[in-house]
Amino acid sequence: MVRSWYELPEYVRLRRVNGLRLSPDGTRLVAPVSGLAPDDKSFRSALWEIDVNPESEGGHAPRRLTRSAAGESGVGFLPDGSMLFTTGRPDPEAKAEDKAKAALWLLPADGGEARQVASRPGGVGPFTVARDSGLVAFTSDVLPRSEDDEEEKEARKARAEAGVTAILHEDLPVRAWDSDIGPDHPRYFVAAPPADDDARLGDPRDLTPDAGMALLGAGGSLSPDGTTLYTEWRVPVGKGAHRTDVVAVDTATGERRTLATDPAYDFGRPQVSPDGGHLLLVRSHEGEYDGGPRDETVWLVDLATGEGRDLLPEHELWPRELAWAADSDAVFIAADENGRRPLFRIDTATGAVTRLTGDHGAYSGLNPSPDGRYVYALRDAWDAPPAPVRLASDTGDGQPVYLRTPGSELTMPGTLTEVETTADDGTRIRSWLVLPEEASAESPAPLMLWVHGGPYMSFNGWSWRWNPWLLAARGYAVLLPDPALSTGYGQEMVGRAWGKWGPRTYADVMSATDAVEARDDIDAEHTAMMGGSFGGYMANWIAGHTDRFKAIISHASLWGLDGFNGTTDYPPVWEQEFGTPLDRPERYILNSPHLHAAEIRTPMLVIHGDKDYRVPISEGLRLWRDLLLHEVDAKFLYFPDENHWILTPGNAQIWYETIYAFLDHHVHGKEWVKPELL
Numbered sequence: 001m002v003r004s005w006y007e008l009p010e011y012v013r014l015r016r017v018n019g020l021r022l023s024p025d026g027t028r029l030v031a032p033v034s035g036l037a038p039d040d041k042s043f044r045s046a047l048w049e050i051d052v053n054p055e056s057e058g059g060h061a062p063r064r065l066t067r068s069a070a071g072e073s074g075v076g077f078l079p080d081g082s083m084l085f086t087t088g089r090p091d092p093e094a095k096a097e098d099k100a101k102a103a104l105w106l107l108p109a110d111g112g113e114a115r116q117v118a119s120r121p122g123g124v125g126p127f128t129v130a131r132d133s134g135l136v137a138f139t140s141d142v143l144p145r146s147e148d149d150e151e152e153k154e155a156r157k158a159r160a161e162a163g164v165t166a167i168l169h170e171d172l173p174v175r176a177w178d179s180d181i182g183p184d185h186p187r188y189f190v191a192a193p194p195a196d197d198d199a200r201l202g203d204p205r206d207l208t209p210d211a212g213m214a215l216l217g218a219g220g221s222l223s224p225d226g227t228t229l230y231t232e233w234r235v236p237v238g239k240g241a242h243r244t245d246v247v248a249v250d251t252a253t254g255e256r257r258t259l260a261t262d263p264a265y266d267f268g269r270p271q272v273s274p275d276g277g278h279l280l281l282v283r284s285h286e287g288e289y290d291g292g293p294r295d296e297t298v299w300l301v302d303l304a305t306g307e308g309r310d311l312l313p314e315h316e317l318w319p320r321e322l323a324w325a326a327d328s329d330a331v332f333i334a335a336d337e338n339g340r341r342p343l344f345r346i347d348t349a350t351g352a353v354t355r356l357t358g359d360h361g362a363y364s365g366l367n368p369s370p371d372g373r374y375v376y377a378l379r380d381a382w383d384a385p386p387a388p389v390r391l392a393s394d395t396g397d398g399q400p401v402y403l404r405t406p407g408s409e410l411t412m413p414g415t416l417t418e419v420e421t422t423a424d425d426g427t428r429i430r431s432w433l434v435l436p437e438e439a440s441a442e443s444p445a446p447l448m449l450w451v452h453g454g455p456y457m458s459f460n461g462w463s464w465r466w467n468p469w470l471l472a473a474r475g476y477a478v479l480l481p482d483p484a485l486s487t488g489y490g491q492e493m494v495g496r497a498w499g500k501w502g503p504r505t506y507a508d509v510m511s512a513t514d515a516v517e518a519r520d521d522i523d524a525e526h527t528a529m530m531g532g533s534f535g536g537y538m539a540n541w542i543a544g545h546t547d548r549f550k551a552i553i554s555h556a557s558l559w560g561l562d563g564f565n566g567t568t569d570y571p572p573v574w575e576q577e578f579g580t581p582l583d584r585p586e587r588y589i590l591n592s593p594h595l596h597a598a599e600i601r602t603p604m605l606v607i608h609g610d611k612d613y614r615v616p617i618s619e620g621l622r623l624w625r626d627l628l629l630h631e632v633d634a635k636f637l638y639f640p641d642e643n644h645w646i647l648t649p650g651n652a653q654i655w656y657e658t659i660y661a662f663l664d665h666h667v668h669g670k671e672w673v674k675p676e677l678l
């Protein structure tokens, strides 16, 4: 028996593989792995090395490379194989007054002690390395007036001594996910590789002093010779909205030229080809109110001509992960498809798309090998946490070869199966179904319908934060449908509920629930439903439209769409579909769950983190007020210092314990027993 499924303190102790990076010579594979900190009060990330060979080919066990209270993340390699990473650990060689912020450290290729090689008053963010020259580009937050390090330090000191935390805004965003934006904003810096084995990087040079908010959340890629940085660049288009272009920045002069721009599209996630001749991008369209839904595709720019083209003109795959093949003649993408996230190879000359995996996995962290033989990746699925694998880079048998993982290896307390039904409009609706070990006709399992968030995503892979196997261990079957708006089923599936979130998506998830309740191993008399974020929106919509469930759990949910529009961290992305409440009220009226509050009869558990800026706490508070006004049997689990995801180990355990107690009471009729620590 795997205790983790039955004892939450053991579940939060499991080690989680969170990424993958292959060294330039293809011999070293490094992964950030998180685990419980010694005080059990937080998760901490460290870097582990994974053998590129499977155990069957002599692969050795993973070994831990870093260890610090601050933890390490972000991994890159210099041409000589030394490993770069970011960490907030204190630097023993720093002056006392230099408070530790995320800085860039180096671990020599042949081992030894890591050393700090770059730091900035505003910290060091995501970085990228030029494959041949070793030039390093990284973002760092800078206060608007600062011209150099000293001015930056003085300006930060002045604010601190004056006790000023105010931020004056003139545009959106003011916040993002759980962070406040400003007064400092990211700029790109470049620095030469260390001159010797004990040196720091060269002095960082500010490439984008005029960036303003253009580099918020930006990712970049350096040409192999380091002469050009390709990066996203946010461009204001009025009324607080922006589009994202991709620009090329000369790393010697800072001169900038636009490479990809179109008023109707955003371009992002630049990756320059190994031969330096092309730039791989994702082109996304946010949809049009009266037109088609959101859409994404792979976009390729010829750097010699500046011409861009869609690499998937005949396909409707949304690229979730991308990487260049070593020979620059192909790109690999992982894309949602039919409840999976398979790996595909796209020939850049012919456009031929070849599927490279045939299992039910979801692939990420793509690292093609320099010899062109393999793609190293992370594979996960609903019944498998992320683990490192080696995949054939051409038409192999479609099966992953598992490498020895630094993550916890688990067996599931039940089985995973797949179910299909047909919605009332004739559309095929498929779902994953988690079944507890004991589910049978003799012992049918109570059912939890769990609706995914997004909404433009698929329920196609592992989730640590909301794990259905913890419910399966308590005897529940968990239904995980991909209704309208889900990705991996073509644009038509996204378009079916475009502007019709409530009615259309509701009909789909009800069809899936009907079909599963008809199984003889499911107890249709004891059912519940839950969802987070957009899934919480669906929980609220379902609560106002059916009494079939004995309990509904609504996490970080949208309640009054008008209020959500004005308070979410970036309204424009949603306004493509809904307009604004004043100018286009119809879709707010059609889709807002709060207008059906009077119909709610099902006991509800409301859960919300106060630091959630994506779906602000005001949504949870307004839902809570409306449930009390309508005398719904409800409870509100409030987290004063958590964000959208409830990420600390203690609060994550309370999250599950409260859900268990709420279900025990309302689904199984047990006495309500409040978790001890609440």
Ligand SMILES: CSCC[C@H](NC=O)C(=O)N[C@@H](C)C(=O)N[C@@H](CO)C(=O)O
Binding pocket: 452, 453, 454, 455, 456, 457, 532, 533, 534, 535, 573, 574, 614, 615, 644
């Ligand atoms: C408008 S499409 C972008 C969706 C957006 N981004 C990513 O998820 C978003 O924040 N959606 C939330 C409302 C949501 O449902 N998030 C889900 C999936 O990320 C969640 O589980 O938090």
